[in-house]
Amino acid sequence: MSAENIIRIQAENVNFYYGRHKALKNINLDFYNNKVTSFIGPSGCGKSTFIRLLNKMNDLVADTKTEGNIWLDGENILHDKADAVKIRRKVGMVFQKPNPFAKTIFQNVSYGLEINGEKNKKIISDKVEESLKKAALWNEVKDRLADNALKLSGGQQQRLCIARCLAVEPEVILFDEPCASLDPISTNKIEELILELKKQYTIVIVTHNMQQAARVSDWTAFMYLGELIEFASTDKIFTVPKEKKTEEYLSGKFG
Amino acid sequence: MRNYKEKIIQILLTSLAFASLFFLIGIVFILVKESIPIISEINFLEFLFGKEWYPSRQPPQLGIFPLITASLLVTAGALSICIPLGVGAALYINELAGIKQKKILKPLIEILAGIPSIVYGFFGMLIAAPFIQKIFNIPTGLCALTASVMLGIMAIPTVTSISEDALSSVPKSFKEASYALGANRIQTLFKVIIPAAASGISTSIILGASRIVGETMTVLMVSGGAAVVAKSFFVPVRPMTSTIAAEMGEAAVGSPHYHALFAIGLILFLITLIFNAGAEHISKKYRIKLGLGR
Ligand SMILES: Nc1ncnc2c1ncn2[C@@H]1O[C@H](COP(=O)(O)OP(=O)(O)O)[C@@H](O)[C@H]1O
Numbered sequence A: 001m002s003a004e005n006i007i008r009i010q011a012e013n014v015n016f017y018y019g020r021h022k023a024l025k026n027i028n029l030d031f032y033n034n035k036v037t038s039f040i041g042p043s044g045c046g047k048s049t050f051i052r053l054l055n056k057m058n059d060l061v062a063d064t065k066t067e068g069n070i071w072l073d074g075e076n077i078l079h080d081k082a083d084a085v086k087i088r089r090k091v092g093m094v095f096q097k098p099n100p101f102a103k104t105i106f107q108n109v110s111y112g113l114e115i116n117g118e119k120n121k122k123i124i125s126d127k128v129e130e131s132l133k134k135a136a137l138w139n140e141v142k143d144r145l146a147d148n149a150l151k152l153s154g155g156q157q158q159r160l161c162i163a164r165c166l167a168v169e170p171e172v173i174l175f176d177e178p179c180a181s182l183d184p185i186s187t188n189k190i191e192e193l194i195l196e197l198k199k200q201y202t203i204v205i206v207t208h209n210m211q212q213a214a215r216v217s218d219w220t221a222f223m224y225l226g227e228l229i230e231f232a233s234t235d236k237i238f239t240v241p242k243e244k245k246t247e248e249y250l251s252g253k254f255g
Numbered sequence B: 001m002r003n004y005k006e007k008i009i010q011i012l013l014t015s016l017a018f019a020s021l022f023f024l025i026g027i028v029f030i031l032v033k034e035s036i037p038i039i040s041e042i043n044f045l046e047f048l049f050g051k052e053w054y055p056s057r058q059p060p061q062l063g064i065f066p067l068i069t070a071s072l073l074v075t076a077g078a079l080s081i082c083i084p085l086g087v088g089a090a091l092y093i094n095e096l097a098g099i100k101q102k103k104i105l106k107p108l109i110e111i112l113a114g115i116p117s118i119v120y121g122f123f124g125m126l127i128a129a130p131f132i133q134k135i136f137n138i139p140t141g142l143c144a145l146t147a148s149v150m151l152g153i154m155a156i157p158t159v160t161s162i163s164e165d166a167l168s169s170v171p172k173s174f175k176e177a178s179y180a181l182g183a184n185r186i187q188t189l190f191k192v193i194i195p196a197a198a199s200g201i202s203t204s205i206i207l208g209a210s211r212i213v214g215e216t217m218t219v220l221m222v223s224g225g226a227a228v229v230a231k232s233f234f235v236p237v238r239p240m241t242s243t244i245a246a247e248m249g250e251a252a253v254g255s256p257h258y259h260a261l262f263a264i265g266l267i268l269f270l271i272t273l274i275f276n277a278g279a280e281h282i283s284k285k286y287r288i289k290l291g292l293g294r
């Protein structure tokens, strides 16, 4: 059997509330290993809220409630006792706005290793180099690793954030509109990178851009007002959507 | 008509601005002018490093070394109290306190900054001094330690308030990035939030120090007033500010003593100026570093 059918993450009957506002309504969804799954849908439909459940980032938001199960390697990560630190090391995240630390380029990447207790300088610097190479940034920064990361361009900063994430060796990577603030050339670089990374990682990407979803993803989930309206292979959803709402969204009738 | 009105307002505001500038320059000018004669009276080094401050002797002994050491000692003591407590309180308010607690604590601390220094002095004299005298079994509670404690407590609101501002202006995205990499709360606090707020925290400490150095009333009331070079925290001291306050009334205008007091004022002015300029410089660099604009 090909890797096609290996389910990596399984969401069951997931509901999520910000205070009284129900932001996710009974979401059921499977993520496949070494595939790219994209989330599309109009702003405010709950895409970020959903993927932030996958690495427990919503735990940081006060006054929220979660129901349902999300299974990752046999563990229900929504369970109160699930170890957030361990899960976040397994499920990395790249944010909408590039958010490198106000530290050097090197320190940005080494940070994750250091908090994991890695002290060996050689191991750290090898890992930093390897991660920067994987993020297709090494050639641009190899002579200026001691520069403040905030001096980099937006696109470079975002690739640095990807490198920083790769350094802790996650198995799943979440991208929340990673190109939203980038120019077309930088966007193109990130897309190529995602296609490269999928060989090794399971990838989830939120995007505002339907073409981007079509270009990079194997599976596409369309959300609307907190509901998962349709989930299918990207080919199918873009050519023969089953739901009327999906078709309207894809043809630009709203959004 | 409207144009005319605007002109008048503009002229009024401009002249007000220049008036305050004029007063400031005037004060500095007089401070300098009245300080300069001391140089012709006694050797400048003797003035700074002389260990005898007996202004009423004939001839007067005007060495301000005991006063400078008293100021330094009390400031160091006060800082060692207000830095841990002030920064600690800021960390608590920013990181641990819930939204409700924060809403109460932050304004409360800022109100504490408005307590007049005479109140601290009073409290120090009547409560802290006898207490300190008792625990350390010393002849008088009016000493460098009591002054340090009172000044330290007094500077806490300044340090806490500015440090907390610095901590809360650390972009939330830094925190998220750190947590998303699997960092725990302590790691995020010490490796990301505090370094990013470091310049703001330093600024708060410098401004606190500036307040401590310049504080007069409390010091006058609790420091004991002995103008001898202090060898410990347990003896009465006479810092620069309280010297001016206590002696200006009795110094004959134009006498060496009079000029010496002005010179002490000038030195204090320069110290606080350096502190404030330092704080301004650091916080500017910090805004640029965090990409928060100039
Ligand atoms: N921290 C928050 N507190 C309260 N409501 C929130 C918060 N974040 C998002 N929401 C609300 O939840 C809904 C889904 O938001 P989000 O997941 O960010 O949507 P998307 O990423 O699809 O644009 C929106 O109605 C939004 O207003």
Ligand SMILES: [Mg+2]
Pocket (backbone or CB within 6 Å): A047, A048, A049, A176, A206
């Ligand atoms: Mg979003």
